[in-house]
Amino acid sequence: MSISGVTLAAFPSKLFGVFVFSKGSPLSVIQLSDVTKNYGKHTAVEKLSLSVPAGSLYGFIGPNGSGKTTTIRMILRIIHPDSGTIEVLGNLAASSANDRLGYLPEERGLYKKLSVRRMLGYYAALKGMASNDARIAVEGWLQKFELTQWSSKKIESLSKGMSQKVQFIASIIAHPKILILDEPFSGLDPVNTEAIREAILHLQDSGTTIIFSTHDMSTAERMCDSVFMIHQGVKVLDGTLDEIKSQFGTGSIQLRWDGAREQLASIREVHTVIDCEGYQELQFDGDPQRVLHQLITKGSVQRFEIAQPSLHDIFIRIAGPKAMDSSDSQSQRIGA
Amino acid sequence: MNKVFIVARTEYLISVTSKAFLIGIVMMPIFMGGAILVQYLTHDQIDIAPRRIALVDQTGRLFDKLQTRAEIHNQTEIFDGEGEQRKQTGAPFILENYIPEDHGDERADVVLTRRVSDGDLFAFAIIDDGIFEATSAGSIRYHSQTPSYQTLANWLRNAVNEEIKSVRIAELQLSNETVAALSRHAPLRQFGLVETDIQGGVQDAKEENRILTFAIPFAGLMLMFMMIMSVAPAMLNNVLEEKIQKISEFLISSVTPFQLMAGKLLGAVCVGLTLSTLYLGAAFGLAVYFDVSDSVPVSLYAWFVFYLLVSLVTFGSIFSAIGAACSEIRDAQSLMTPVMLLVIIPMMCIGPILDSPSSTFSRAISLFPPATPMLMFVRIAIPPGPAVWEIVLGSVLTVLFAIGCVWAAGKVFRIGILSQGQSPSIAKLATWVLAK
Numbered sequence: 001m002s003i004s005g006v007t008l009a010a011f012p013s014k015l016f017g018v019f020v021f022s023k024g025s026p027l028s029v030i031q032l033s034d035v036t037k038n039y040g041k042h043t044a045v046e047k048l049s050l051s052v053p054a055g056s057l058y059g060f061i062g063p064n065g066s067g068k069t070t071t072i073r074m075i076l077r078i079i080h081p082d083s084g085t086i087e088v089l090g091n092l093a094a095s096s097a098n099d100r101l102g103y104l105p106e107e108r109g110l111y112k113k114l115s116v117r118r119m120l121g122y123y124a125a126l127k128g129m130a131s132n133d134a135r136i137a138v139e140g141w142l143q144k145f146e147l148t149q150w151s152s153k154k155i156e157s158l159s160k161g162m163s164q165k166v167q168f169i170a171s172i173i174a175h176p177k178i179l180i181l182d183e184p185f186s187g188l189d190p191v192n193t194e195a196i197r198e199a200i201l202h203l204q205d206s207g208t209t210i211i212f213s214t215h216d217m218s219t220a221e222r223m224c225d226s227v228f229m230i231h232q233g234v235k236v237l238d239g240t241l242d243e244i245k246s247q248f249g250t251g252s253i254q255l256r257w258d259g260a261r262e263q264l265a266s267i268r269e270v271h272t273v274i275d276c277e278g279y280q281e282l283q284f285d286g287d288p289q290r291v292l293h294q295l296i297t298k299g300s301v302q303r304f305e306i307a308q309p310s311l312h313d314i315f316i317r318i319a320g321p322k323a324m325d326s327s328d329s330q331s332q333r334i335g336a
Numbered sequence: 337m338n339k340v341f342i343v344a345r346t347e348y349l350i351s352v353t354s355k356a357f358l359i360g361i362v363m364m365p366i367f368m369g370g371a372i373l374v375q376y377l378t379h380d381q382i383d384i385a386p387r388r389i390a391l392v393d394q395t396g397r398l399f400d401k402l403q404t405r406a407e408i409h410n411q412t413e414i415f416d417g418e419g420e421q422r423k424q425t426g427a428p429f430i431l432e433n434y435i436p437e438d439h440g441d442e443r444a445d446v447v448l449t450r451r452v453s454d455g456d457l458f459a460f461a462i463i464d465d466g467i468f469e470a471t472s473a474g475s476i477r478y479h480s481q482t483p484s485y486q487t488l489a490n491w492l493r494n495a496v497n498e499e500i501k502s503v504r505i506a507e508l509q510l511s512n513e514t515v516a517a518l519s520r521h522a523p524l525r526q527f528g529l530v531e532t533d534i535q536g537g538v539q540d541a542k543e544e545n546r547i548l549t550f551a552i553p554f555a556g557l558m559l560m561f562m563m564i565m566s567v568a569p570a571m572l573n574n575v576l577e578e579k580i581q582k583i584s585e586f587l588i589s590s591v592t593p594f595q596l597m598a599g600k601l602l603g604a605v606c607v608g609l610t611l612s613t614l615y616l617g618a619a620f621g622l623a624v625y626f627d628v629s630d631s632v633p634v635s636l637y638a639w640f641v642f643y644l645l646v647s648l649v650t651f652g653s654i655f656s657a658i659g660a661a662c663s664e665i666r667d668a669q670s671l672m673t674p675v676m677l678l679v680i681i682p683m684m685c686i687g688p689i690l691d692s693p694s695s696t697f698s699r700a701i702s703l704f705p706p707a708t709p710m711l712m713f714v715r716i717a718i719p720p721g722p723a724v725w726e727i728v729l730g731s732v733l734t735v736l737f738a739i740g741c742v743w744a745a746g747k748v749f750r751i752g753i754l755s756q757g758q759s760p761s762i763a764k765l766a767t768w769v770l771a772k
Contacts, residue, residue: 103589109582125342126590
């Protein structure tokens with residue numbers, strides 16, 4: 001299936017992942033071509049091709065098992081594909097490319113016995129930063145996140161929120177060209193969430209390409225430019241968020257009218273009617289103008305609104321409700 | 337390579353600035369010194385209560401003489417010091433002449449066993465009738481319910497045999513002077529080898545210090561064993577802890593798994609070398625103080641450092657691979673067991689090697705790569721040392737083994753550090769090693 005600007009591959013109804021693309025940068029900072037990765041007899045990623053434009057804020061959404069962690073680890077060269085090629089920042093050598101990558105894993109850990117400053121200095125050194133540059137960067141980020149007074153304290157003395165901010169700083173300390181964030185807001189209170197969200201957007205403004213993996217559809221929808229979906233390691237969808245929404249956007253109408261519910265069944269395009277408080281939601285196929293025309297002939301229409309589906313709705317439509325349950329339960333577990 | 341050193345430096349600094357390290361440095365000599373002090377303080381804390389023994393002297397000729405010897409023992413041999421310093425340090429022996437005929441028809445050993453059980457006697461002994469005859473199979477049957485106390489049994493055996501010898505000599509009608517002259521033992525003094533310099537000058541051999549001859553290899557072995565036990569299992573804990581705390585995934589986005597493992601290994605080896613340098617320095621200082629520094633050639637220090645380095649790399653890499661492969665300390669412990677056996681093998685072989693360092697067994701076991709660092713060092717430390725080809729062959733084999741361990745550990749580490757769930761079997765680890 002193909003939609004303008006959106007490639008829609010065949011997608012079975014189980015597990016999905018979603019990537020979101022930038023609107024228009026011609027440069028690609030990450031390029032996967034026909035990448036396959038097997039774990040024994042299980043194929044985690046199959047012939048995956050992917051291109052991440054420079055400067056994009058690129059969402060990666062999906063429940064467990066879709067291959068997103070494997071894909072991230074291959075991009076980071078923690079594991080290597082069985083076949084296919086991966087280019088990160090062009091043809092840069094693996095070690096040099098990794099120095100320009102920042103990574104915030106979903107499950108986080110810090111050296112509890114190290115001081116905040118020493119630990120951040122260690123991560124900066126591993127990314128190849130000179131000690132003077134590292135010191136300046138550490139002080140700057142600690143100040144930005146109001147952690148300066150904690151800089152000599154051991155990590156074990158920090159609260160959970162502060163530890164997560166320190167971990168976030170560690171992932172960006174070396175001014176990465178590409179930042180990969182796996183559930184960056186997991187377990188954060190609203191204040192810290194906003195602080196990190198602002199930092200992410202600031203990094204994007206300064207040219208950092210951001211890959212954003214999350215189970216929280218609303219956050220992805222609010223922050224990301226474009227979407228990429230995989231199902232059981234196979235690419236099923238990619239494109240900008242607007243393009244994807246417009247593709248799935250004509251399938252739902254919010255209706256208030258004085259006609260009988262039974263009359264809706266006689267409209268050929270309508271296949272589902274959901275009773276909501278104060279209105280009815282019609283799910284249909286085909287031209288909404290034809291639906292409207294038929295409604296007018298059957299009664300008086302007070303409200304007729306073509307609803308654009310949320311990313312959450314699209315996800316359920318593609319993956320099915322079971323996939324969403326899996327995704328939600330995973331989110332709750334991580335957040336707990 | 338630079339990242340390996342960054343990891344190593346951090347690991348090293350974290351270790352040597354930790355309280356555990358500083359406490360460990362101080363505690364080890366305190367424990368060892370404490371053990372010596374406790375032995376010194378308790379050496380005279382022994383039971384000096386009289387030991388009462390009944391003798392059934394079937395010869396009818398020995399009891400009085402043994403009684404006399406017991407009195408001498410009680411007056412002289414159980415005391416240390418002179419004058420006011422004189423102090424009893426042993427138990428006196430009280431002898432009872434048990435004549436069965438005077439006690440009815442009941443068997444003597446039954447009666448005396450009852451008395452020992454009741455606490456009336458400490459032991460009893462039956463001296464066979466034919467014990468004086470050289471061709472006789474006669475013996476002294478010593479009965480007690482505390483066989484661990486050997487002082488009384490040894491005294492009795494010596495005393496009876498001395499009396500038997502006296503009787504036999506008397507039968508030959510030899511004078512005491514003649515007997516003394518005939519029995520005089522020639523002393524044996526042990527020396528090293530005579531040394532000849534280039535100009536043909538000869539240096540007399542030095543008399544060997546038997547204590548140092550055995551103390552140096554044994555102390556070196558113990559120190560190497562302690563260093564391995566301090567460093568290698570700590571590596572396992574370190575890697576496993578970072579894996580459990582999810583630090584590893586963050587780190588390997590910046591360094592390769594092999595760089596991470598190599599850095600940790602290098603840091604741990606440096607910690608081990610730091611510790612051993614401190615102890616060797618202290619040992620050298622003591623050797624100089626007691627004027628025995630010549631007994632330990634400088635080359636021996638070099639061999640110690642070399643073999644310690646190899647063994648730390650070998651066992652450090654194996655333990656770090658186990659830490660990476662497991663997700664729980666309980667699983668790691670089960671995989672540790674076979675590796676611990678490899679560490680302990682040299683400790684179990686030390687007796688035969690000290691006794692006969694050039695035997696076929698000693699040569700073979702010291703060429704077994706996991707055991708080579710400890711056992712080849714022991715053999716080098718015992719003069720004249722193994723043949724040069726043995727040292728070279730053993731060193732090459734153990735270095736190759738260490739390199740192989742690092743290579744295999746790197747393969748296991750690469751896969752294991754990201755694995756979750758149940759720990760792999762040894763067969764599974766083998767497939768990880770062979771995986772591309």
